[in-house]
Amino acid sequence: MRRSRPPGSVPPSRSRPEPAPRESRAPAGEARELRLYGLNAVRAVFARRPEAIRKLYLTEARIPALQPLLKWCVAHRVGYRVVEEQDLQRLAASAHHEGVVADVLREEPQPLSAWLRDLPEGPSLALWLDGVGNPHNFGAILRSAAHFGVAAVLLPKHSTLALSGAAARVAEGGAEAVPLVRLGRSDNALAQLRGAGFALAATVVEGGADLFRTPLPERLVYVLGAEGEGMDRDFAAACDLRLSIPGTGAVESLNVAAATAVLLAQWARSR
Template sequence: MSSEVIYGLHAVEKFIKQSPQSVYSIRFVKGRLNGRQQALFDQAKALGLSPQFVAKTEFKGFDEVNHQGVLAEVAKQADLTESDLQELVENTANPLVIFLDEVQDPHNLGAILRTADAVGVTAVVIPKHNSVGMNATVRKVASGAADNVKLIVVSNLVRTIKQLQSSGMWMIGLAGETDLTIYDQDLTGSIGIVMGAEGSGLRRLTKEACDHLAAIPMVGVVESLNVSVATGIAVYEAFRQRSR
């Protein structure tokens, strides 16, 4: 099985707690460990892993602040696909799914996964091409949510949206060119929140596939919000409506 690298104290802590059997190796920068690093070292040993001390040069390519002196090589999990998504939706009452239309920045995907975990989103869906996928940066930013939220990789986003619409899911696309806001939408049933890419927003075909378009009210001079911020606003409105 292929492997991937995860880094940062929180991401590694979460992973080895949830899936110790999937850890190939865990490495610390050689030197004195701080309290949290020591706790992780002890946790790894207690789980039967064999943490190693290595030269700082082995961490080259990872930002020093972000890696926090620890890396783990872990088994790369197979991508979840369209069939997994269909099964999830069919077996979840009032599913809430986030669709990301070619989001490129791993920091945005990581932040979206973190928010999705916080509000109990059923799944986050990304296209196979022209989109950032799971990587070490996504895992670090997600702070453990990457292994708790279902990330589904599909071949064709628009086709997947239409398939789920035929199963009764309503698709709400976030876009600026509408007078309706996210607060005007009923987000209590089977709902898909469809978000566009950084800068370009929703592609034309994706936008046309949505049942409704909704905007986030803005009164300042900026024209748009960061996609992870906008996603957070939308899914928390869904969470608010579903909690009443």
């Protein structure tokens, strides 16, 4: 017996899924398309910039939850495919696809000057990622940044960090909520940020002022160092503040993503 579908539902389109587009982490060679997976990551793109969606793959079980997106795909002639669980796992190169994969146009980071030009007056917080590279940490940082209303994530000129499918899934939609900004030379970026009223706070494992006892400026950039190595010492010395998160000493330090959540919460509390 043929199964009926709810009124107004979109019938599935089936065909063999295509292989993933190549994705480079180098800024100069970033692929134009990005393969996203995870329900909240895909929904966030659909909510903010649906025109970026190029192709959609989903399991049959996800059809009811994604009806608005499927109808949009039909109306705008964007291809979608209903596929099996193992196909999605292959497409996402992950078992954590949550029943949906989408190929979307990558949103390029904006220049620092453009971001500063459009930034409203008043309190503002940004993150400068000095060597953070793990995509799961990057995704967790974006999730916390979206939760606490961070105005931007700043990427150094030669940083190889770029949004990946894994980072976007961990961010749970946060990747669409927080702009990425590409910096120029560090000394120029420091001057531009200070000219816009920002202070820069280096986050260090030890030797910094107690985060919970230090007044935090209204316009602040937290500078976060690489996992393991921490911040470059000369760069830390060039910042206006050096902050540490006090603890019991039972462990050497917090993971960079966990530390970011603590730092952001303290700035938000001080406002």
